[in-house]
Amino acid sequence: MWRLARCASSNLSRSLRRRFFSTAAIPAPCIIHKRGTDILHDPWFNKDTGFPLTERDRLGLRGLLPPRVISFEQQYDRFMESYRSLEKNTQGQPYSVVSLAKWRILNRLHDRNETLYYRVLIDNIKDFAPIIYTPTVGLVCQNYSGLFRRPRGMYFSAKDKGEMMSMIYNWPAQQVDMIVLTDGSRILGLGDLGVQGIGIPIGKLDMYVAAAGINPQKILPVMLDVGTNNQKLLEDPLYLGLRQPRLEGEEYLSIVDEFMEAVHTRWPKAIVQFEDFQMKWAFETLQRYRKRFCMFNDDIQGTAGVALAGLLGTVRAQGLPLSDFVNQKIVVVGAGSAGLGVLNMAIQALSRMSGNNEMAAKNKCYLLDKDGLITKERKNIDPAAAPFAKDLKDVEGLREGASPFEVVKKLKPHVLLGLSGVGGVFNEEVLKAMRESDSTKPAIFAMSNPTMNAECTAADAFKYAGPNIVFGSGSPFEDVDLGNGKVGHVNQANNMYLFPGIGLGTLLSGAHIITDGMLQAAAECLASYMTDEEIQNGILYPSIDR
Ligand SMILES: NC(=O)C1=CN([C@@H]2O[C@H](COP(=O)(O)OP(=O)(O)OC[C@H]3O[C@@H](n4cnc5c(N)ncnc54)[C@H](O)[C@@H]3O)[C@@H](O)[C@H]2O)C=CC1
């Protein structure tokens, strides 16, 4: 039996309705195959006390709710009031207590009434992004077993080998457009969190809904649980994932292969975003699938696009034409999936601008990892980092393994960019050395997440490197008061500025694969949003609510 109801989502704004449903102004009724409490327990259809009496009759709800009908707007105001009073009541308490309390109240709403959840999320994205996304999402992942109440998304484990093709049909939605997939092996800068990493696909997909208007009924967060090498989790009796070491080699790849085949059999046009895979699998899976499936790796490719937009903005901030990008010296600290992704894309752009002279482009870029400057002298060099290794004769005065301080002191780079996952790598000494940069407006990007893993804080960057810098960080920091009415602007250099657009653009264009050219265009488009005035004020990216 099915019944008609005004869809809960008819409470969304007109423009959103158009985006979600492509309908005209009058909300279309939606067909519900449920009745009574089943509707109240389905967050997609549930309107809480908002069901009008006629609908309560039609849907078998009469008597199951308190008699008074509370409008969507009233419910919205009530939620925001309780959120604001929570903020007031937790003032002065530790960050983890406050932000987890905020996450809980939002998550409960998400579980109960999706329409209201996405409405408040979209309207208040600037306030809520740090809760559903970095940094709080990191804390949520770390505490996932304790916070777990209801599952969200799908879980495919090593135990499901051979079953995935049928399992994928257990997902209730007919159509899925956007999937974010993780194996939990490198969650932000927090390392291997196993099954607890599911918080990341959930948060990323919320950003897809809020920022790109993707229909929330057509998103799917996925955890591929192939075990964990995190000893603490393996010993935790409440850990919810497989208690076994991670699969490796062909065994691992056969699980990912099976998942990709299953997804694309059921939803051939679905886009899969790979997220927070440890480096070796991030690169391997990207090469393995990018020509066969519509997929991309956000950490390698999304991050690179946002960084490139930031680098182009930095050139403009110095009052130089974009063509001057070819003269910028760039030091990247962190040679993992994100750092190498950024260097690859920056070199592609530099080389295009310098008449396809890749060598000249590479000469301008320097790469460091946990053992310092990477040179050709490095023993057991990672093949992915090898193309960026410096010949010692080209870095006179520096040695293999030189520290960030030595490198900055010697090279006086225009840009210092951190994707190391280690908090405090840009210490006082390194930041002070940036004062001697060859640039009139040196750029410091402390892009590692969450906040405690940032290479430096915004306050330290402006304090030690001087007020004239351009600053970006992966997780949000408050703008810095520089005195005399001056403000040091903090840019959130985070791939969230690109991935929702990459997914939406791919979906709308019907592209079968995601090419480097598409990503390059996305980065240049992001850079072009900013006016000269904004750029002069050190603002490289639009405000999140734009
Ligand atoms: N802002 C953003 O949009 C993004 C930020 N990230 C962040 O970047 C960080 C790294 O991510 P991945 O590259 O995927 O990790 P990864 O584990 O693949 O690479 C980390 C790299 O940092 C190096 N490293 C470790 N300790 C170091 C130290 N003390 N000094 C210098 N280098 C050091 C390692 O040798 C390795 O090369 C994470 O914190 C992640 O949250 C990643 C993607 C996007």
Ligand SMILES: CC(=O)C(=O)O
């Ligand atoms: C932002 C992001 O994707 C990361 O930190 O891994």
Ligand SMILES: [Mg+2]
């Ligand atoms: Mg990531």
